[in-house]
Amino acid sequence: MKLVVTEKNDAATKIASLLGAKKPKADKVYSTPVYRFEVDGEEWVTIGLRGHILEPDFTPSLIYKKRGGWRGVTADGEAVPAELPASLARPPFKKKKPFTEDGVELKAWKMDALPYLVYAPIEKLPKEKEIIRSLKNLAKKADSIVIATDFDREGELIGSDALSCIQEVNPTAPVSRARYSAFTKEEITHAFSNLVELDTNLASAGASRQDIDLIWGAVLTRYLTLVKFAGYGNVRSSGRVQTPTLALIVARERERLAFIPEDYWVIKGAFDAGAAAGPTPGDGELAFVAPHSTARFKDEAAAKAAMAAVAGATNATVAAVDKRTRKQQPPVPFNTTSLMAAASAEGLSPARTMRIAESLYMDGYISYPRVDNTVYPSSLDLAEVVKTISGNPAYGPYCNQLLSAGELHATRGKKETTDHPPIYPTAKATPDDLAPADYKLYNLIARRFLATLSDAAVVEGTKVTLDVAGEKFAAKGDVLVSPGFRAIYPYGMKKDEQLPAMTQGQQVAFNGAECTKKQTEPPARYSQGKLIQEMEKLGLGTKSTRHSIIERLYTVKYIQNDPIEPSQLGMAVCDALDKFAPHITHPQMTAELEEEMDNIAEGRNTKVAVVTNSRNLLAEQLANLIPHSEEVKDALADAVAADAYVGKCPKCGKDLQIRVSQKTRGMFIGCAGWPDCDVTYPLPKGKVEALPDPCPTCGMPQVKVTAFRSKPRTICIDPNCETNKEPDVVVGECPTCAAAGKKAKLIAQKNPRTLKRFIRCENYDECGVGYPLPQYGVITATDEVCEHCGAPMVIVTTNRGPWKLCPNFSCPGKEIEAEKKAAAKEAKATEKAAKKAPAKKAAAKKPAAKKTTAKKTAAKKTADKAE
DNA sequence: GCAAGGTC
Numbered sequence: 001m002k003l004v005v006t007e008k009n010d011a012a013t014k015i016a017s018l019l020g021a022k023k024p025k026a027d028k029v030y031s032t033p034v035y036r037f038e039v040d041g042e043e044w045v046t047i048g049l050r051g052h053i054l055e056p057d058f059t060p061s062l063i064y065k066k067r068g069g070w071r072g073v074t075a076d077g078e079a080v081p082a083e084l085p086a087s088l089a090r091p092p093f094k095k096k097k098p099f100t101e102d103g104v105e106l107k108a109w110k111m112d113a114l115p116y117l118v119y120a121p122i123e124k125l126p127k128e129k130e131i132i133r134s135l136k137n138l139a140k141k142a143d144s145i146v147i148a149t150d151f152d153r154e155g156e157l158i159g160s161d162a163l164s165c166i167q168e169v170n171p172t173a174p175v176s177r178a179r180y181s182a183f184t185k186e187e188i189t190h191a192f193s194n195l196v197e198l199d200t201n202l203a204s205a206g207a208s209r210q211d212i213d214l215i216w217g218a219v220l221t222r223y224l225t226l227v228k229f230a231g232y233g234n235v236r237s238s239g240r241v242q243t244p245t246l247a248l249i250v251a252r253e254r255e256r257l258a259f260i261p262e263d264y265w266v267i268k269g270a271f272d273a274g275a276a277a278g279p280t281p282g283d284g285e286l287a288f289v290a291p292h293s294t295a296r297f298k299d300e301a302a303a304k305a306a307m308a309a310v311a312g313a314t315n316a317t318v319a320a321v322d323k324r325t326r327k328q329q330p331p332v333p334f335n336t337t338s339l340m341a342a343a344s345a346e347g348l349s350p351a352r353t354m355r356i357a358e359s360l361y362m363d364g365y366i367s368y369p370r371v372d373n374t375v376y377p378s379s380l381d382l383a384e385v386v387k388t389i390s391g392n393p394a395y396g397p398y399c400n401q402l403l404s405a406g407e408l409h410a411t412r413g414k415k416e417t418t419d420h421p422p423i424y425p426t427a428k429a430t431p432d433d434l435a436p437a438d439y440k441l442y443n444l445i446a447r448r449f450l451a452t453l454s455d456a457a458v459v460e461g462t463k464v465t466l467d468v469a470g471e472k473f474a475a476k477g478d479v480l481v482s483p484g485f486r487a488i489y490p491y492g493m494k495k496d497e498q499l500p501a502m503t504q505g506q507q508v509a510f511n512g513a514e515c516t517k518k519q520t521e522p523p524a525r526y527s528q529g530k531l532i533q534e535m536e537k538l539g540l541g542t543k544s545t546r547h548s549i550i551e552r553l554y555t556v557k558y559i560q561n562d563p564i565e566p567s568q569l570g571m572a573v574c575d576a577l578d579k580f581a582p583h584i585t586h587p588q589m590t591a592e593l594e595e596e597m598d599n600i601a602e603g604r605n606t607k608v609a610v611v612t613n614s615r616n617l618l619a620e621q622l623a624n625l626i627p628h629s630e631e632v633k634d635a636l637a638d639a640v641a642a643d644a645y646v647g648k649c650p651k652c653g654k655d656l657q658i659r660v661s662q663k664t665r666g667m668f669i670g671c672a673g674w675p676d677c678d679v680t681y682p683l684p685k686g687k688v689e690a691l692p693d694p695c696p697t698c699g700m701p702q703v704k705v706t707a708f709r710s711k712p713r714t715i716c717i718d719p720n721c722e723t724n725k726e727p728d729v730v731v732g733e734c735p736t737c738a739a740a741g742k743k744a745k746l747i748a749q750k751n752p753r754t755l756k757r758f759i760r761c762e763n764y765d766e767c768g769v770g771y772p773l774p775q776y777g778v779i780t781a782t783d784e785v786c787e788h789c790g791a792p793m794v795i796v797t798t799n800r801g802p803w804k805l806c807p808n809f810s811c812p813g814k815e816i817e818a819e820k821k822a823a824a825k826e827a828k829a830t831e832k833a834a835k836k837a838p839a840k841k842a843a844a845k846k847p848a849a850k851k852t853t854a855k856k857t858a859a860k861k862t863a864d865k866a867e
Numbered sequence: 868g869c870a871a872g873g874t875c
Contacts, residue, residue, distance in 0.1 A: 051873025
């Protein structure tokens with residue numbers, strides 16, 4: 001039996017179906033899918049890994065296991081370097097030698113262990129245990145092995161790791177490597193009939209990257225976290241990619257802070273081409289506004305002079321009309337980066353975009369979403385794709401138009417690789433088939449695909465120069481003459497500005513001018529999309545990791561909001577590292593690593609040499625950091641306090657800070673003077689940010705609260721402020737009391753101490769009837785009761801509009817509704833799958849659909865609970 | 868409790 005190992009399940013299926021004489025048989029080894037088929041009478045089987053199946057980590061025997069291995073290094077491994085470089089060899093023990101904890105002898109403790117970590121040996125440990133088990137099981141029976149992972153450095157490494165697993169159980173089977181860069185019959189057949197050897201140099205280049213990333217990441221992350229410990233879960237991370245990325249954001253913020261705005265003046269004139277002289281009382285249909293031809297007056301006197309010159313004028317002469325048509329070329333096909341950038345402009349974060357893209361891909365709506373390529377391969381039948389999506393009524397007419405216009409020609413981007421095609425739609429979807437955000441992304445991808453097959457848009461630009469008492473005004477207009485791709489791809493387009501038709505020498509009415517003082521703006525903050533593009537330009541991260549790097553910066557609270565601004569903590573971390581360990585804050589580290597990896601791959605250098613070199617460099621940086629720990633510690637502490645600051649304590653005057661409750665993990669506002677001062681304020685659930693302006697009603701600080709999936713709202717921190725008071729609302733009669741023959745009202749109310757809102761029977765002590773309410777939104781009573789449980793229906797009006805709900809958390813109706821929805825969705829999925837490809841796909845799809853709905857119901861439940 | 872890179 002010949003065993004073919006691929007990087008992912010998807011590749012395993014494709015290769016099996018391209019090489020098998022007959023349709024491959026889908027099978028499972030333990031829980032891993034494998035595909036069996038025959039080639040020239042020989043039995044073949046393909047198995048897809050899940051990317052890396054091994055993961056480097058410090059040799060376990062060296063690490064004292066307690067608390068995730070952060071507690072120190074043990075003395076038992078002879079692998080522990082006996083001698084540290086002089087710069088790091090300060091007395092490592094705070095406690096007396098020999099130092100033991102829980103009977104384990106420790107060489108160094110916490111921070112003092114970091115120098116040892118710099119030189120700690122690294123092993124590859126299993127990461128995907130299930131897959132490894134399946135792989136080994138197959139390997140035992142294999143006569144020969146083909147490594148068919150992706151054709152790149154990480155692919156070579158993944159293959160090499162797989163091979164080391166295989167050879168543990170089958171060291172003798174001959175091994176070869178298939179190199180392919182497209183899933184076409186020719187390419188795959190060619191690769192498998194021209195097998196080569198695994199490139200161990202290339203694999204060890206990748207392994208060097210792994211080791212270096214681990215060592216630098218672990219040492220610096222632990223340093224930053226331990227130097228000013230802020231409780232478990234408050235990790236302050238650093239890494240080869242994330243720290244330079246943070247530095248970009250911080251640098252931009254610094255530019256903004258250093259920016260000195262300059263005043264300038266703008267003059268705008270009002271004109272009306274419908275009347276020869278003004279002022280015109282007319283309908284204003286032909287009215288337009290045009291700026292002075294000096295777009296920005298740097299000098300107020302000059303602006304005033306121009307205003308004085310046109311004062312009293314009622315007439316303007318059209319001095320010149322200049323028309324130019326220009327073409328707007330259709331966009332190029334989407335790769336991962338351009339998709340994330342375009343989606344980011346539409347309000348989908350890169351991380352969310354990739355999550356959605358992944359699920360659209362798994363459900364067969366779009367092609368593989370992790371690509372660099374921006375040129376459709378010739379093997380892709382463009383017309384067939386157009387036909388496929390033409391079933392969506394929003395695209396139908398445009399698709400037909402494209403198809404009837406003759407042969408299709410697609411735009412080409414600059415990057416051409418052949419591993420995967422650019423991202424395109426692979427199935428029809430309508431808004432009914434997908435969740436709103438999913439459809440938003442699908443729609444973007446489908447329209448982009450059609451746009452890449454379209455003609456250029458032709459825009460006629462008109463520039464009209466108007467003379468008012470010798471002062472020139474310049475009116476500009478853009479009119480779309482031929483929409484071309486813009487008919488289907490409206491994203492990122494400016495609105496047309498139409499000017500009335502005018503001819504040279506014509507007189508138009510001048511209805512006065514307005515002079516406004518403005519200020520120059522600092523450079524804009526990065527949007528997530530822009531940051532991704534900048535990272536790509538600098539070689540930071542890969543198409544598959546950039547979005548998660550940015551997300552990481554958000555979760556460790558180095559950055560906030562979108563456009564991205566750094567927190568005080570983010571700035572402090574960046575500054576501290578830039579001062580004492582500058583190597584990690586620059587993209588240069590990645591560039592140098594790339595160069596070294598090329599050297600390893602080409603055989604000019606070895607992994608050992610490169611990693612050792614990197615260890616030495618890190619040792620230098622750490623030796624620089626350690627003596628400045630007090631300074632770093634203070635800087636981080638100040639930054640954390642500044643991020644938490646919301647205002648002054650009304651009782652003692654110290655700082656009020658946003659804090660996390662140790663007990664409940666919930667947020668509250670507490671006084672920095674605690675325990676001497678016991679002032680606290682409750683906070684509702686959600687993301688909380690301090691606001692600079694105090695409450696206009698009571699003068700206390702205000703915060704911005706963003707609850708899950710809601711728009712942010714501003715609230716005063718004082719629950720007793722008028723703005724936080726809510727009148728009790730009678731929402732119905734208590735059913736339990738009614739059954740007992742009593743009459744009692746159900747009242748919607750808010751607890752000022754906890755901010756929790758709920759409905760409670762006025763006779764609660766006896767009957768115990770109560771229901772939870774969402775934490776915000778205006779509650780209005782209805783005279784209906786829930787058909788399932790008898791609770792009073794209420795209407796909650798938020799900024800997203802009113803919605804009616806049964807407040808009973810355990811109402812049986814909730815389950816029934818959820819099931820109905822799930823059933824409807826499943827029916828649709830089954831129907832769709834059955835239409836597309838009989839039998840097999842339907843079977844594959846059904847559980848997937850079930851899973852998503854189940855997940856969604858669960859997510860909804862937690863969301864409900866959170867409210 | 869750590870990185871970055873694959874993939875789900």
